Amino acid sequence: MKTTLEDVVQPGMVVGGYRIEKKLGAGGFGKVFLAWRDGGPCALKFIHLESVGEWGWRELFIMLRHEFPNVVKLLSHFKWPEEKPEYLVLVMEYVPGVTLYQWARDSNPCARELVEKLLPLSRALKGVHAREVLHRDLKGDNVLVCEADGAPVLVDFGAGAMPGAPRVTGALAPANLRYRSPEAVAFFLREDRKRGESYDYSVRDELYALGVILYVLATDVYPFNGPDDELMGEILDGDPKPPHVRNSRVPRALSELCLHLLAKAPARVPDAETLCVALEKLLVEAKADPRWEVPLCYGWTVDGRTTEDAPELVGHDPEAWLRKWIRQKPKRGRPPAPPVVAPAPPEPPATSTVPTLRTRVRRAAPVLVAVVGLAVVGVGLGYVLGQRQPPPSSPTPGQPVLTLSLPGEFSLDDPAPWATHVHEVAPPWKPPEADAGATPPKADTPAPVTTMTLSSGTTRMKKKAPGSQEEKEKKGNGSTGANVLLAVAAAANMACPGAQVRKEPAPQACPAGAVETMTRQLGMDLGDRDRGILGDRGSVDLPGKKKGSNESVPVKDGPISLELKGHFAVGTDPMGRGGRIALPDGTRLSGQLCIGEKRVYGRITQAVTPAGDTFTVCMELYDHGDRGLEIEPDGGAVKVHPIADVRAVDRFE
Template identity: 60%
Template sequence: MRSELDEKVKSGMEVGGYRIDRKLGQGGFGGVYLAWRDGRPSALKFIHLESVGDWGWRELFVMLPQQSAHVVKLRGHLRWPEEQPEYLVLVMEYVPGMTLYGWAREHNPCAREVVEKLLPLVRSLRGLHAQGVFHRDLKGDNVLVRETDGAPVLVDFGAGSSPLVPRVTKGVLPPASLYYRSPESLAFSRLEGRVPGARYRYAETDEVYALGVLLYVLLTDVYPFTGPDAALVEGILAGAPTPPHERNFRVPKTLSHLCMRMLAREPGERVPGMEALCEELAVLLQEAREAPGWERPLCFDWMEEERTTEDFLPEGGEIDPEAWLAKWKDKKPRRGRRPMAVPARSHRERRVLPALVALGALGLGVVAVMYPWAREGELEAPPAWEVAWTDQDGMAVAGPGAPPALSPNQKRAPCTAGLELEINGGCWLSIVHTTPACPPQTVAYEGRCLVRVAKPQPVPMSVDAGGPSSPP
């Protein structure tokens, strides 16, 4: 669905002397576009002045003094259109590359590589905190891995704070994703949320906690706490996540213990700040260079035969959730480049090709008679083992050795542990039937009858902080 901004900012047009190339993404406070000027690329962030108000100017002043190689640089700003300005446009350096989480999924790093990515990021945060600046929205999607040198770069200071800019947050808590909120911030919101004028005092320990969640995801590919918002809040407040090395036995215990200390329920038991975290990560990096166990990829790749979260649900009988989770905790999702699946073929091919294969058994003469008819539909019979079966919607079900294809509205991983299966990056339910007698609208794969899990409806990802809504 195109936004009002997409209708106004189009490829090829000029904005303040910058030629728009394409849209890079959409954030909570504005859209970001790749643009060129004098042969140099820049990232232009359009922030709607009327709906966002002072938040855009806050982001400008928070970014203005930053000079770290691992923090996105601000090059300038302008108001657009010039005649009747509707948007504040931040001109930033363009950082080609994928997000930190995307890098982990694509690259399947070892524990040493995770620490090497985290350490320069922590050093940059140490410099920001020395200036009294907090990012307040730390997560893997707000860290880019630069394509040219693999360096992590912190981006999106839309929720940032600085002692040099006035406070504009209207709610108890600053805007942030619920997954990364500290237990003490949620406890404050619960106790003081209805008190007029109550404001949570964000601290460095909150930033340490958010970074701990980020590290946990890099090590295990799941959040420390999951579920609907209410259950997620209760889990964070209880503060007892499964240690990373128990969820994923490839995680070194020393790194797992550090992650757990970053996620400690009580701020006083947490790593006190970025300075101490830098020192501990530097020690672990030295350990990593001397211990071969740190070089093993953290997750199975897609070509390994060992079982992961794609485990079998028992057919019939009741599931013991505790026993199921105890078995699952040592399983890991897959990362790395996916193998190429056999493409789906049309319904016409599905009808013609099996006929050709069957008639081939009767003799080449019959096939020769049928050949012109096959060519008339521009079909060319492949070897029988390359034919991909399709379901009633024309989606690929499974070729020999190929996983079933995903539908556009299907839920993607991570899947619900103990209930859904993750296959080919999507979520499936296994029903109590055995192949080949699978019911209609199901997929037969590896001796199971599978049903696609539909994408869930969008749910709020952050506690209402009274901040501005997304620009139109």
């Protein structure tokens, strides 16, 4: 098993004179730990020399040469361990606080507060650009809001650039696709782009990324979203919905500035100095207009009404209800603490004699047997009667049947409004606090998930009116067939499973845009199947693997979430040396497990890096060059070897 940095750097140990307290986070090029020395805190960023050292030297070169306001400061650096150095360690100042996006979630700011955060950040960029330095990975997660004074602090110059800094190959600087400018996307998709040619990132690209940040803070959604291929097309079109249209609480002047930042060059804001002047004018306007003081999203207060209001509209004007829901915004701010209710004292027994559990079971057994018997007979009788009933007749003229026509801004062909938000928003059939967060919990063995899809002919949503024939059947005995299905399903779940005949999964095409993303954006080699040459690969541990053990682990059909162990490197030599990082260590891979007759197959369709960059991919699990993992004899649960390779492919076999 490959040793990870977390296996070596443990809380309490001393590294280069700094005592480690805990891990703070991870990015594409390093992992950061909180440490202490001489009674003061600092942040240690560990950068692996062999795999991503070039990026570390760039960051060190930039930070050694300059100090900027509202930019994290470099305190020191060293190589570690001293005997055989494997890591470059950057000692940075510790900024206690949260990311800019988390600050917005927690505080639910008004428009004025957004400008007050962006103005010092823009001044910092003005100073950075004046020294010919470019950050090149500007996003909300790379801006921290200081806990002490609320000042924004720009962090992580690992992808930065300046004249004289060590050069690193790559068509584009590593960054989240949502923050790339139309010019960068056009360069990436250019047919005549030469091999090894790099995009000339500029100040205008940086300001476009800042425009994306402003859009997210103001509306809680990205200006463009969707799968990578669709996302690139939308960025190229460059026509985002104005922030004040998405969110009526956004002042028109702030919305226009945001669109100016997201405009195609040369119509975009030209430099950070111009942006600072525009933000200063907005602050003056904000002082004279009370609308700038209104929180941009609903808070956890009485004005934050959600779909819990549905009963007052559904059945009367469902279209108005849907329009109302679409205008809702996700809740921000800290929810109020739930009321503390003292448990009621237990009631004393009616008599002095309390029957034991065994006595109660013995008394209830005949009743339970009778109830189960009657239920089985009732289901069978209901099914027979149900078959004799005539089919439901079509509604007579004048009978109220509501057909819900969707409003213009809501289309089933577009991404659902509750799916495009940065922060999780409830769909219209449940309140936002009904479910847990979107991040899947880690489990030893993921539970199988049943998915439901609409038929290809479904084009609109319908709701049956109260009093209609279908509604009466739901309340009466007309839905006997559905009841029988439920009863059969329940009986099947309670019964012992019989022998299963497993089949090999059918071949399947890769997700749309996955091959292009892997080859052109990530630089992966898919290999040559006809000659038996396999493409680039990484390594993963299956859920349930015990540390230091290669004991087989049980698996099930259904969704799977895995984590890369080590970097997914591309362009390495036969000894695994050189190359560059396509997906960093700790990248979360999501997909599906399919259990065949003799092997278990894993199909990976999404990769999310520790920095939050999301890619649509097409990968399969391999074991020693063979597709799938061999099922090991056990006689009970399906078990496989706990370590697997993950390889980039051009189709699922």
